[in-house]
Amino acid sequence: MSNSANTEKKIILTGDRPTGSLHLGHYVGSLRKRVELQNTGEYDQFVMIADLQALTDNADNPGKIRDNILEVTLDYLAAGLEPDKTTIFVQSHVPALTELPMFYSNLVTVSRLERNPTVKAEIKMRNFERSLPVGFMTYPISQAADITAFKARYVPVGDDQLPMIEQTREIVSNFNRIYGEGILVEPEAILSSNSACKRLVGTDGNAKMSKSLGNCIYLKDDAKTLKQKIMSMYTDPLHINVSDPGHTENNPVFIYLEAFSTDDDFANFMPDYKNLAEMKEHYERGGLGDMKCKKFLNSVMQQMLEPIRQRREEYAKDKGALLEMLKKGTERAVEVSNETLAQVRNAIGINYFDDKTFLDKYI
Numbered sequence: 126m127s128n129s130a131n132t133e134k135k136i137i138l139t140g141d142r143p144t145g146s147l148h149l150g151h152y153v154g155s156l157r158k159r160v161e162l163q164n165t166g167e168y169d170q171f172v173m174i175a176d177l178q179a180l181t182d183n184a185d186n187p188g189k190i191r192d193n194i195l196e197v198t199l200d201y202l203a204a205g206l207e208p209d210k211t212t213i214f215v216q217s218h219v220p221a222l223t224e225l226p227m228f229y230s231n232l233v234t235v236s237r238l239e240r241n242p243t244v245k246a247e248i249k250m251r252n253f254e255r256s257l258p259v260g261f262m263t264y265p266i267s268q269a270a271d272i273t274a275f276k277a278r279y280v281p282v283g284d285d286q287l288p289m290i291e292q293t294r295e296i297v298s299n300f301n302r303i304y305g306e307g308i309l310v311e312p313e314a315i316l317s318s319n320s321a322c323k324r325l326v327g328t329d330g331n332a333k334m335s336k337s338l339g340n341c342i343y344l345k346d347d348a349k350t351l352k353q354k355i356m357s358m359y360t361d362p363l364h365i366n367v368s369d370p371g372h373t374e375n376n377p378v379f380i381y382l383e384a385f386s387t388d389d390d391f392a393n394f395m396p397d398y399k400n401l402a403e404m405k406e407h408y409e410r411g412g413l414g415d416m417k418c419k420k421f422l423n424s425v426m427q428q429m430l431e432p433i434r435q436r437r438e439e440y441a442k443d444k445g446a447l448l449e450m451l452k453k454g455t456e457r458a459v460e461v462s463n464e465t466l467a468q469v470r471n472a473i474g475i476n477y478f479d480d481k482t483f484l485d486k487y488i
Contacts, residue, residue, distance in 0.1 A: 137162060138277035138312075140173030140216070143193040144183060147200040148341035150325045150334035153384050154283035158315060160205035162281065170211045171275050171458060172201060174451075177216045177223070178267055181260040182251060198447050200344050203437035208450045214458035215451055216271065221462035225270035226263065228469060232299040233266055233292075241265055243288045250335075269293040273309045274462035281315040284324050285333075290314045304472035309465075325384060326377050330359040342426070344433055351430060355423045360415045367414040373405045378418050386425045394424040 139155055141147060147156065162168050174197050179190045194215065201213055216222055238244065244264060248257060260267075268289050272280055273296075280290055290312055297309040326332055327340030334341050342354050360378050364371035373379040379401075388400050398404040404421075407413045440447065470476045477483055 134169040136277045137170040137279045138275045140175045142175045142179040143197045145336045146343045148343045155281045158281045175216045202440045203433045212454045214455040218455045221466040226266045265292040269296045276310045328358045370411040371408045395421045
């Protein structure tokens with residue numbers, strides 16, 4: 126199916142690096158929103174398994190990426206993405222995504238890449254300093270290629286990725302200014318409306334849920350593992366006794382409740398309170414223990430993740446079907462992105478063997 130056949134639909138591009146199974150941070154930051162947008166029927170959505178970008182800081186361990194291609198695919202399907210509604214594909218098998226960055230790299234300065242807040246934060250977290258791989262530094266350029274190759278107008282992301290979207294917009298603006306307006310599309314970020322979901326903290330209270338920090342709850346965690354992680358979560362260190370006033374701000378248990386609980390959950394699992402506001406007020410004045418809060422959170426999370434776990438187990442029974450689905454999605458991604466690549470090459474003027482004006486000049 127070509128891109129032209131879907132001009133009436135708004136185009137979305139998003140994805141994840143296959144460096145491990147997906148966790149709740151991925152789910153609330155973007156994945157849950159992708160499922161919602163898919164189910165509206167209003168969008169032509171492309172979801173990318175970003176294995177090339179994962180290599181930028183895992184070049185010495187490609188097996189890690191190879192082993193997680195299907196893990197991420199399973200997480201996508203378990204969360205509710207459907208291959209007949211969303212095109213799921215593998216980045217490394219789409220040639221346009223390696224050619225477009227070469228063109229875009231001439232439109233970005235080194236100093237601009239160094240100022241990108243997301244890149245700066247990732248460099249610091251990984252302690253790269255001067256051992257920084259060039260591929261990692263040019264990550265924003267690669268991401269711009271991923272987005273523009275499909276002429277995506279919308280990109281569901283977490284707050285931490287906003288600088289990447291802004292840099293893509295700059296690249297698009299520069300390209301269109303030099304080579305012709307309207308060739309590439311400037312993307313817009315789609316953020317969660319729930320502030321607690323924009324950047325979910327780790328179970329240890331760290332500002333970021335990260336595989337490397339070991340503070341994640343994974344979508345595939347079984348019921349026992351999930352309960353263990355929730356019951357050992359960091360809370361308010363000053364809330365020593367049940368009677369002590371507690372702090373809900375920066376308290377992971379209440380941040381997670383803000384992100385996931387509903388009034389119906391209170392009716393089903395915690396009828397002492399009508400909603401989270403009432404529960405917070407009790408905790409803050411004292412008299413509500415951490416264990417009771419964690420047990421409620423566990424009930425909420427078990428209910429939410431159980432159908433995801435069940436779908437994952439079902440899809441995992443046929444790995445061959447998963448690979449075939451990925452192959453078909455990737456073939457469509459190649460077809461659509463090649464249309465954009467051809468337009469980019471034509472605009473720059475390097476389509477020598479297809480340009481009649483150029484050929485007539487010399488033949």
